[in-house]
Amino acid sequence: MRIHRRLISLLFVVLLSLFFISLTGEEASSEKSGESLFKEHCSSCHPDGGNILNPSKTLHRKDREANNIHTAEDIIKKMRNPGPAPTHPQKWAGMTMFDVSKISNDEALKIADYIIKTFE
Numbered sequence: 001m002r003i004h005r006r007l008i009s010l011l012f013v014v015l016l017s018l019f020f021i022s023l024t025g026e027e028a029s030s031e032k033s034g035e036s037l038f039k040e041h042c043s044s045c046h047p048d049g050g051n052i053l054n055p056s057k058t059l060h061r062k063d064r065e066a067n068n069i070h071t072a073e074d075i076i077k078k079m080r081n082p083g084p085a086p087t088h089p090q091k092w093a094g095m096t097m098f099d100v101s102k103i104s105n106d107e108a109l110k111i112a113d114y115i116i117k118t119f120e
């Protein structure tokens with residue numbers, strides 16, 4: 001009987017540790033870098049900071065600033081509300097909208113910082 005109890009509590013401890021290990025695993029995956037988030041969500045249309053749909057609106061500083069996008073906040077605004085693309089007003093042809101359910105504020109900031117640092 002005593003041994004049984006020990007076994008059960010040992011099992012309990014093992015299961016509990018496994019549970020916590022799985023939790024930290026999940027946290028690690030939401031700890032992605034700006035670069036990997038950018039690759040995941042943006043680089044299909046903005047490879048190397050370009051713009052396959054509208055070559056005059058790349059992510060490089062010169063274009064960004066010509067279009068009044070200066071700060072990380074401005075970039076996040078564009079992600080949250082890209083608006084229709086003037087060259088292709090159809091909804092499907094513009095930039096994808098990324099709301100908080102797709103990209104959290106924290107992740108959006110990482111992406112914006114990455115863009116500012118990377119695409120001079």
Ligand code: HEC
Nearest residue numbers: 041042045053054057058063064067078085086094095096
């Ligand atoms: C489906 C293609 C597509 C995806 C995916 C996409 N974009 Fe865009 N992006 C566009 C288009 C098209 C424009 C030009 C929109 C316009 O006319 O204002 C644009 C414009 C921008 C601009 C303004 C650039 C400038 O010079 O004015 C920023 C900043 C930007 N995107 C950031 C992002 C970020 C960050 C992501 C990922 C989270 C992303 N985009 C994903 C298509 C895309």
